[in-house]
Amino acid sequence: MTDLVRVNSVAKEFVLHNQGGARLAVLDHVSFAVKAGECLVLHGPSGAGKSTLLRLLYGNYKCTQGEILVRHHDRFVDIASADPREVLEVRRLTLSYVSQFLRVIPRVSALDIVAAPLIARGVDFSTAQKRAQDMLARLNIPQRLWALAPATFSGGEQQRVNIARSFIAITPVMLLDEPTASLDAQNRDVVISLIDEARRAGSALVGIFHDETVRERAATRWIDIHSFTAAEAA
Amino acid sequence: MSGMDMLRDAAALAPSPVLECDAVTRMYGERIGCRNVGFRLWPGEVLGIVGESGSGKSTLLRCLAGLDAPTSGRVIFQDEDGAVDVHALPEPRRRALMRRALGIVHQNPRDGLRMDVSAGGNVGERLMDRGERHYGRIRDVAVDWLRRVEISPERMDDLPRHFSGGMQQRLQIARVLVSGPRLVFMDEPTGGLDVSVQAKLLDLLRNLVRDLDIAAVIVTHDLAVARLLTDRLMVMKDGHVVEQGLTDQVLDDPQHAYTQLLTSAVLV
DSSP states (O other): OOEEEEEEEEEEEEEETTTTTEEEEEEEEEEEEEETTOEEEEEOOTTSSHHHHHHHHHTSSOOSEEEEEEEETTEEEETTTSOHHHHHHHHHHTEEEEOSOOOOOTTOOHHHHHHHHHHHTTOOHHHHHHHHHHHHHHTTOOGGGTTSOGGGSOHHHHHHHHHHHHHHSOOSEEEEESTTTTOOHHHHHHHHHHHHHHHHTTOEEEEEOSOHHHHHHHOSEEEEGGGGBOTTTO | OOSSTTTSOOOTTOSSOSEEEEEEEEEETTEEEEEEEEEEEOTTOEEEEEOOTTSSHHHHHHHHTTSSOOSEEEEEEEETTEEEEGGGSOHHHHHHHHHHHEEEEOSSHHHHSOTTSOHHHHHHHHHHHTTOOOHHHHHHHHHHHHHHTTOOGGGTTSOGGGSOHHHHHHHHHHHHHTTOOSEEEEESTTTTSOHHHHHHHHHHHHHHHHHHTOEEEEEESOHHHHHHHOSEEEEEETTEEEEEEEHHHHHHSOOSHHHHHHHHHSOO
16 A cells, blocks of 8 residues: 655654743654555653644644655655645645644534535535535534534534534545544544544544544554654653 | 635645745835845735734735835736736836736725715726726626625615724725735734624635635734634744744744744734
């Protein structure tokens, strides 16, 4: 199988200029690859740098050193050095980030929020709406909520809307930041099947899961984050 | 993560930037307005410029929009028939370019609207500037644009001075966008509005920019506005750009001391 992600000698250090220039070395010598059809789980205690690594992969954090190659169409783009315009294009089609938090956009209905990634990929409006309805139903969002903006939804409902939005258009590389945190068993199972479907469709997934059941059912491979933790932080 | 990243066609296929800002410096005597600013903006991209008052962001915007000439440096606009150096154009041609291809949304709607002309007139006038003479068509387009910015066509014949601040701002946006600019400049577009009105306006701007696939430069001191509306961010301090990059990266992992201060002061 092909590598969809290649991480080469990545290091991350935060410099806090307004706290006397304190340096926080978090990750060092991070190197691994993820193939199509894999779900790689990052394992380790909180504070060890799992979320930091995921954010580096998405280009949300800046690498201090190293490269993060993501296969986009038929070439690799280095997320660590690509210009913003290129990163945005990779994110639009290839690389997505699934968190447990929905960024609520004022006045936009749950249905439109979920359909948006399809529309951005050029799917026509009515097909996108239909598939958004299917996703919301699958994640057990009551139909009476579909036309409402999620600002007033419960935390769990917002989280499921976000998962519906994230999995409606599967991307070749998907980063999962505790997507199942605090979900009930039924919805957790839905998320596990969505992850499996993405994997079988050939996506490469990298995830952090607090829940051990999910971890064991979703993972095809594990990496212990400790092997990448910077010496000073360890 | 960024607000608009998934929502719009990035401009990867566009062969050339719509705007190129090359080492732009604007001095006021000895004092620096903005210094040595450079970036490129592609079709469909939204660039935010943030910084506190006096940081040079409005000065830069005025240079980019063709309103003030830079002391040195160039502003290159990709027009339909090739690149033009905006400030090297003779005055009448620059004016014509600004009317035809550029749009400016002012912070104060009074600076962008004609307060003694009806709402419909404010929008229709721009079509007449472009040579449209058919009254019925002008009225239809004006009605359509008022609807798009959520102003009831019943208010078509009212004067903007009888509108609320939020409505005036929406009307100004309609007046700017009706002429189909390829590049829009906005100076604190939600400044001076209530929070709930801001949310409505931001949602409207988000959709319009996406649907029309225009490029935009937005000056704001509000990082939440920048997060929601922009793809890329430039941080200015004392006339200099101290940091620029992807909006979510600059806000979530700021590198420069000043950006760290700015982002730690508010939750974004």
